[in-house]
Amino acid sequence: MTAPDHGARAARSGSTRRQFLLGGAVAGVGAAAAIGADTALNASADQPPSAPLNGDLTVPFHGAHQAGIDTAAQAHGLFVALDLHDGTDRADLTRMMRILTDDAARLTQGVPALADSEPELAAAPARLTVTFGFGPRFVERARGTGPDWLRPLPSFSIDRLVPELGDGDLLLQIAADDPLTVAHASRMLLKDTRSFASVRWTQQGFRRAHGTVAPGTTMRNLFGQVDGTTNPAPGTPDFDRVVWAGEGWLAGGTGMVVRRIRMDLDTWDELDRGGREQSVGRYLAVGAPLTGTDEFDEPDFAATTAIGFPVIPEFSHLRRARSENPDERIFRRAYNYDDGGAGAQVSDAGLIFVSFQADVDRQFVPLQRRLDQLDLLNQWTVPIGSAVFATPPGCGEGGFIGESLLT
Amino acid sequence: MHNRTMNNRPTGRRGRSTTAGLGVVLTALALAGCATADAADDDGGSAARAAQGVTLSDAWVKAADSGMSAAFGGLTNSGAQDVTVVSATTEASSMLELHETVENETGELVMREIDGGFVIPAGDTLTLEPGGSHIMLMDLTDPLEAGDEVTFTLTFSDDSTYEFTAPVKDYSGANENYVGGDTGADAGDMDMGSGTDTDDAGHTGTDG
Numbered sequence: 051m052t053a054p055d056h057g058a059r060a061a062r063s064g065s066t067r068r069q070f071l072l073g074g075a076v077a078g079v080g081a082a083a084a085i086g087a088d089t090a091l092n093a094s095a096d097q098p099p100s101a102p103l104n105g106d107l108t109v110p111f112h113g114a115h116q117a118g119i120d121t122a123a124q125a126h127g128l129f130v131a132l133d134l135h136d137g138t139d140r141a142d143l144t145r146m147m148r149i150l151t152d153d154a155a156r157l158t159q160g161v162p163a164l165a166d167s168e169p170e171l172a173a174a175p176a177r178l179t180v181t182f183g184f185g186p187r188f189v190e191r192a193r194g195t196g197p198d199w200l201r202p203l204p205s206f207s208i209d210r211l212v213p214e215l216g217d218g219d220l221l222l223q224i225a226a227d228d229p230l231t232v233a234h235a236s237r238m239l240l241k242d243t244r245s246f247a248s249v250r251w252t253q254q255g256f257r258r259a260h261g262t263v264a265p266g267t268t269m270r271n272l273f274g275q276v277d278g279t280t281n282p283a284p285g286t287p288d289f290d291r292v293v294w295a296g297e298g299w300l301a302g303g304t305g306m307v308v309r310r311i312r313m314d315l316d317t318w319d320e321l322d323r324g325g326r327e328q329s330v331g332r333y334l335a336v337g338a339p340l341t342g343t344d345e346f347d348e349p350d351f352a353a354t355t356a357i358g359f360p361v362i363p364e365f366s367h368l369r370r371a372r373s374e375n376p377d378e379r380i381f382r383r384a385y386n387y388d389d390g391g392a393g394a395q396v397s398d399a400g401l402i403f404v405s406f407q408a409d410v411d412r413q414f415v416p417l418q419r420r421l422d423q424l425d426l427l428n429q430w431t432v433p434i435g436s437a438v439f440a441t442p443p444g445c446g447e448g449g450f451i452g453e454s455l456l457t
Numbered sequence: 458m459h460n461r462t463m464n465n466r467p468t469g470r471r472g473r474s475t476t477a478g479l480g481v482v483l484t485a486l487a488l489a490g491c492a493t494a495d496a497a498d499d500d501g502g503s504a505a506r507a508a509q510g511v512t513l514s515d516a517w518v519k520a521a522d523s524g525m526s527a528a529f530g531g532l533t534n535s536g537a538q539d540v541t542v543v544s545a546t547t548e549a550s551s552m553l554e555l556h557e558t559v560e561n562e563t564g565e566l567v568m569r570e571i572d573g574g575f576v577i578p579a580g581d582t583l584t585l586e587p588g589g590s591h592i593m594l595m596d597l598t599d600p601l602e603a604g605d606e607v608t609f610t611l612t613f614s615d616d617s618t619y620e621f622t623a624p625v626k627d628y629s630g631a632n633e634n635y636v637g638g639d640t641g642a643d644a645g646d647m648d649m650g651s652g653t654d655t656d657d658a659g660h661t662g663t664d665g
Binding site: 246 | 515516517519520529604624627628629630
């Protein structure tokens with residue numbers, strides 16, 4: 051379940067404006083942590099801590115793009131899809147998005163929302179971002195048009211989709227490094243959607259907790275695989291080309307695919323380490339391609355074994371996800387889920403696959419078609435939920451998310 | 458001119474990085490941006506008009522289909538003199554009252570129309586909030602729907618005025634019930650503790 055493999059390592063040093071603004075604070079945390087572990091432990095209770103708290107860190111809300119896309123993925127991600135009420139019309143959508151934008155603008159900066167009944171819970175934003183996506187019916191109710199790709203994905207043979215886990219008119223992606231922050235933001239926002247919409251599905255995801263691994267470390271999924279090695283780096287022209295849409299009301303926005311992929315950890319357990327590495331085409335230890343030693347080494351698909359088979363098997367995920375067409379690339383921002391087991395089944399786990407790309411039909415669909423036709427990983431993974439959203443651009447002070455569609 | 462003070466309660470929040478602090482200021486500016494002091498009646502005299510030193514931040518109004526509602530926010534007086542809000546008007550309600558919450562003789566918290574208006578001490582903030590002081594909309598002219606914006610005008614004891622716009626929000630609290638007589642002399646009794654039924658709008662009248 052690694053990404054289509056095109057990124058170059060050198061490109062990973064880029065930084066976005068958002069990261070730049072945060073950079074000082076983040077560096078401060080790192081430096082203080084490196085120097086002052088003992089100091090912090092020995093500090094008496096009445097001394098202020100020398101390192102800024104992670105809970106105080108904020109990601110700017112306003113800007114050309116919505117936050118939560120090129121933002122370094124937070125530890126906790128919540129995805130909530132809403133169905134609009136039957137009577138919710140264009141004017142209602144404008145009122146709703148104004149309110150939700152105001153809530154998000156405040157909460158992400160550590161300020162309680164208006165009418166926030168638990169204002170203390172807003173005080174630790176912990177890099178909270180709120181990202182809105184519009185489904186086909188939202189655009190229809192807004193009396194807007196396009197983009198053409200804003201519709202359910204074509205059906206794939208591997209899919210076993212559960213309608214209750216897919217589609218939706220409005221998506222909220224709420225992410226932060228603290229789960230209580232996410233819960234409060236979610237409740238505050240959802241309370242403000244009640245007049246306009248109802249919850250269709252909710253998916254709760256996680257990555258490593260804040261501070262567990264070095265910033266920038268590629269995530270691991272519950273198969274133990276390094277997951278997302280080849281992502282374009284935010285802040286680079288490469289990223290901009292892959293992610294940001296250029297036209298119409300979506301200019302500065304992007305396309306978002308959310309797929310819930312169940313991972314059968316029980317049958318994965320039956321596979322030995324060599325088999326696991328063959329299925330994905332990478333070493334588990336560091337995520338290096340089977341022809342390399344470093345995670346970011348370019349795979350050599352021509353390399354063969356002593357008896358003439360490709361070192362990176364034709365059926366491996368890495369090989370299948372790689373396209374010769376440079377258009378067929380995406381930016382992944384996935385989260386793990388584990389809803390716990392019942393009875394003999396000890397886990398119900400998988401991946402909330404999230405990808406951003408300017409054009410879902412041009413970039414995502416062909417890639418997924420190839421994986422649908424052949425990818426050994428399909429033996430242990432089953433897509434059970436699928437949704438596509440148009441993620442509008444960001445907004446400035448006084449504006450609101452969706453204004454390019456609704457005004 | 459806009460004050461970033463949101464209320465006068467200690468929040469216990471720790472100081473932020475410069476970047477974080479900037480974000481807070483910008484947010485507050487964006488959302489208080491509609492408030493303007495109206496000193497049109499100023500005769501050019503030497504005394505500062507009350508409205509000139511007052512800002513209202515984080516204003517909002519509770520959504521309601523009909524009947525009553527209430528407006529909240531933080532009224533900050535940055536001037537050197539205490540100021541008094543004596544009345545409020547809005548096209549959204551044919552009648553408004555300024556309410557306070559006080560303890561009655563039995564120790565119960567009750568809402569009532571405040572005698573003499575809201576006094577905002579110099580350099581201080583009066584927080585209007587559910588369960589506390591608020592601007593009461595007694596009789597809505599139209600439904601207040603979430604995301605609407607309502608413009609209010611406050612009048613001070615020196616007749617200067619201050620206009621602000623507040624968004625409407627759905628809110629389940631602020632269900633103080635009106636248990637007074639008719640809208641006459643004792644109309645201000647707002648008993649939070651009464652068991653009177655409320656509708657979705659809250660602030661439901663029980664006297665007809």
